[in-house]
Amino acid sequence: KADAAVCSRSRRAQLRLCLERLKGLVPLGASAGRHTTLSLLTRARLHIQKLEDQERRALHQIEQLQREQRHLQRQLEKLGMERVRIDSIGSSLSSERSDSDQGES
Numbered sequence: 001k002a003d004a005a006v007c008s009r010s011r012r013a014q015l016r017l018c019l020e021r022l023k024g025l026v027p028l029g030a031s032a033g034r035h036t037t038l039s040l041l042t043r044a045r046l047h048i049q050k051l052e053d054q055e056r057r058a059l060h061q062i063e064q065l066q067r068e069q070r071h072l073q074r075q076l077e078k079l080g081m082e083r084v085r086i087d088s089i090g091s092s093l094s095s096e097r098s099d100s101d102q103g104e105s
Contacts, residue, residue: 019040026044
């Protein structure tokens, strides 16, 4: 029976320690006075839900930005290919002109 009482006190002490740690992690708002265990656990649950919502929104935004980055990368590659084509057309025009310039001299 004495062992059971010691275990019970130990569990209660452990619970108090965990609740104190939880108070440090959960924003308690303006009424940061004394909180019941239920109110602390309720605030912790709401805080976790808020963090999960923020994480979902952040992941969605990351996905959108990655799609946009891929789209812009494709556009950049397309512009690069067009530039090479234009450069080669300009180069061939330039060499044709120089050929005709040599014929005139």
